[in-house]
Amino acid sequence: xxxxxxxxxxxxxxxxxxxxxxxxxxxxxxxxxxxxxxxxxxxxxxxxxxxxxxxxxxxxxxxxxxxxxxxxxxxxxxxxxxxxxxxxxxxxxxxxxxxxxxxxxxxxxxxxxxxxxxxxxxxxxxxxxxxxxxxxxxxxxxxxxxxxxxxxxxxxxxxxxxxxxxxxxxxxxxxxxxxxxxxxxxxxxxxxxxxxxxxxxxxxxxxxxxxxxxxxxxxxxxxxxxxxxxxxxxxxxxxxxxxxxxxxxxxxxxxxxxxxxxxxxxxxxxxxxxxxxxxxxxxxxxxxxxxxxxxxxxxxxx
Numbered sequence: 212x213x214x215x216x217x218x219x220x221x222x223x224x225x226x227x228x229x230x231x232x233x234x235x236x237x238x239x240x241x242x243x244x245x246x247x248x249x250x251x252x253x254x255x256x257x258x259x260x261x262x263x264x265x266x267x268x269x270x271x272x273x274x275x276x277x278x279x280x281x282x283x284x285x286x287x288x289x290x291x292x293x294x295x296x297x298x299x300x301x302x303x304x305x306x307x308x309x310x311x312x313x314x315x316x317x318x319x320x321x322x323x324x325x326x327x328x329x330x331x332x333x334x335x336x337x338x339x340x341x342x343x344x345x346x347x348x349x350x351x352x353x354x355x356x357x358x359x360x361x362x363x364x365x366x367x368x369x370x371x372x373x374x375x376x377x378x379x380x381x382x383x384x385x386x387x388x389x390x391x392x393x394x395x396x397x398x399x400x401x402x403x404x405x406x407x408x409x410x411x412x413x414x415x416x417x418x419x420x421x422x423x424x425x426x427x428x429x430x431x432x433x434x435x436x437x438x439x440x441x442x443x444x445x446x447x448x449x450x451x452x453x454x455x456x457x458x459x460x461x462x463x464x465x466x467x468x469x470x471x472x473x474x475x476x477x478x479x480x481x482x483x484x485x486x487x488x489x490x491x492x493x494x495x496x497x498x499x500x501x502x503x504x505x506x507x508x509x510x511x512x513x
Contacts, residue, residue: 229259235294251291253462270300273328284339285364337370366398381427399478435460
């Protein structure tokens with residue numbers, strides 16, 4: 212770990228933003244009575260580091276041409292992204308309670324035609340990395356100092372399109388492209404096995420590291436819940452040696468909520484009132500009222 216990362220004064224702030232992202236994920240899904248939980252919770256630390264440390268964005272000017280781009284390729288985890296954006300100031304936290312509503316800007320999968328600040332509509336797994344590669348090439352062709360970040364799920368890495376892009380990106384020497392794999396080792400539908408709740412991990416141990424190395428990427432393998440390690444990986448990815456970088460972040464599905472951690476059936480599920488109360492206690496919040504609108508968090512942190 213570099214000295215600059217170890218001494219970063221923002222680490223506690225970033226950890227708090229990750230906690231608050233998890234709180235808003237639980238609150239929003241409980242209010243909507245539907246939504247994905249396991250993946251947004253596993254990705255919360257990575258999203259906090261992106262939106263409060265790494266991404267060069269302007270919430271007040273979401274279409275700023277020189278912004279960094281971020282694509283949540285695992286689009287079913289949209290509520291985690293929305294929570295990060297709301298806390299960053301793209302829109303109010305109160306709007307999170309419209310999540311998954313018929314006329315909401317915050318759909319179950321990101322829709323860039325509805326919500327400014329989204330760089331890609333996603334949900335059909337595997338497409339995000341190809342779009343990110345195109346954006347990275349576009350930035351080079353137009354001479355813009357723009358970096359592109361793409362978050363993949365480890366189950367998503369079973370898609371062939373991921374590896375087509377993985378093969379091509381090093382050939383173009385796209386060192387302005389960073390892929391983050393949320394490696395929580397559980398997917399909703401997969402091979403039965405002896406793992407948590409009877410599901411095999413999408414890949415064998417070490418498989419993703421070996422594959423990305425074989426395709427010519429700079430591979431950074433980290434603990435995806437250790438904020439200092441996340442920032443250190445971003446720093447190394449920005450070094451620019453002519454290769455795209457991939458950060459394989461080992462995470463826990465459902466991280467932060469005791470009865471969700473490592474259990475595949477919390478990939479997507481409605482939350483009962485007693486489960487909501489327990490989740491809020493696990494995340495360090497006061498016991499909520501029965502109506503979650505009575506416990507809406509403070510206005511966005513800018």
